[in-house]
Amino acid sequence: MTLLQVQGVVKEFSTPGALGRKSTFTAVDDVSFDVELGETLAVVGESGSGKSTTARIAARLLEPTRGTVIFDGVDVTRARGKELARFRNDVQVVFQDPFSSLNPRYTVERIITAPLSYQGIKPAEGYRAAAQELMERVGLNPDHCQRYPAQFSGGQAQRIGIARALAVNPKLVICDEAVSALDVSIQAQVLELLMRLQAESGFSYIFIAHDLAVVRQICHRVAVMNQGRIVELGTREQVFGDPQDDYTRTLLAAVPRINPEWDAKRRQRKVTL
Numbered sequence: 001m002t003l004l005q006v007q008g009v010v011k012e013f014s015t016p017g018a019l020g021r022k023s024t025f026t027a028v029d030d031v032s033f034d035v036e037l038g039e040t041l042a043v044v045g046e047s048g049s050g051k052s053t054t055a056r057i058a059a060r061l062l063e064p065t066r067g068t069v070i071f072d073g074v075d076v077t078r079a080r081g082k083e084l085a086r087f088r089n090d091v092q093v094v095f096q097d098p099f100s101s102l103n104p105r106y107t108v109e110r111i112i113t114a115p116l117s118y119q120g121i122k123p124a125e126g127y128r129a130a131a132q133e134l135m136e137r138v139g140l141n142p143d144h145c146q147r148y149p150a151q152f153s154g155g156q157a158q159r160i161g162i163a164r165a166l167a168v169n170p171k172l173v174i175c176d177e178a179v180s181a182l183d184v185s186i187q188a189q190v191l192e193l194l195m196r197l198q199a200e201s202g203f204s205y206i207f208i209a210h211d212l213a214v215v216r217q218i219c220h221r222v223a224v225m226n227q228g229r230i231v232e233l234g235t236r237e238q239v240f241g242d243p244q245d246d247y248t249r250t251l252l253a254a255v256p257r258i259n260p261e262w263d264a265k266r267r268q269r270k271v272t273l
């Protein structure tokens with residue numbers, strides 16, 4: 001079953017031009033793809049290729065300049081009221097930096113159950129028990145539900161973000177560079193967790209990453225983006241085994257490299273288990 005259809009999406013941003021005149025920059029240029037229920041679509045490409053902008057449009061965190069996003073048969077670019085509330089429930093996002101996406105003043109229990117209270121859902125077993133059950137699902141100690149984000153490591157904090165995303169039983173989870181800020185060994189554990197959760201619950205992922213090694217492990221299909229366009233879209237076997245586009249070949253041939261910005265951020269935070 002096709003869950004999400006992104007059709008001809010364009011996103012233009014106004015940028016300050018010469019002599020105070022505004023000019024337009026096309027960050028996403030006529031992008032189309034589908035996501036099936038239960039599949040993982042990876043979106044890869046260099047920094048600035050338009051991956052996050054595409055993901056934010058798919059999650060309706062950003063309006064497209066042109067194009068349509070259809071989720072579960074509903075045009076979400078026009079959805080209002082109940083339809084929009086259902087979409088906000090069914091599509092959850094896990095962001096790159098676990099710490100900046102978790103409110104430092106809230107306990108883990110409150111963070112994880114926030115999507116339930118936004119949706120007006122009162123779990124029969126109570127919020128505490130619901131939070132503890134979710135913590136167990138993502139491999140966190142449920143006795144720590146009254147702790148604050150700063151009391152957790154980077155890998156654990158990302159598990160909190162994942163638990164929060166799962167609280168409302170979403171159909172699609174968008175992971176925007178969700179493991180990029182983590183050390184390699186922690187990355188592997190979080191990826192395993194993401195795959196186990198999908199096997200248990202059958203939801204879909206859009207998995208945004210610049211790291212092809214990460215994507216190879218987790219995805220069913222891959223979309224390769226370059227300068228705002230999808231230059232190649234195929235199954236994991238096709239894209240990794242027989243890439244058709246020169247840019248994909250270049251990405252595949254590139255030696256593993258560390259983005260200096262992420263590396264600096266990671267060192268600052270000392271993200272460890």
Ligand SMILES: Nc1ncnc2c1ncn2[C@@H]1O[C@H](COP(=O)(O)OP(=O)(O)OP(=O)(O)O)[C@@H](O)[C@H]1O
Binds near residue numbers: 015025049050
């Ligand atoms: N609000 C904005 N205003 C102007 N330009 C923007 C805005 N948001 C993104 N861009 C530009 O759009 C392009 C695509 O950005 P986007 O974040 O989608 O790329 P990306 O592939 O996700 O890269 P990264 O991994 O670095 O986030 C970039 O050139 C970026 O500078």
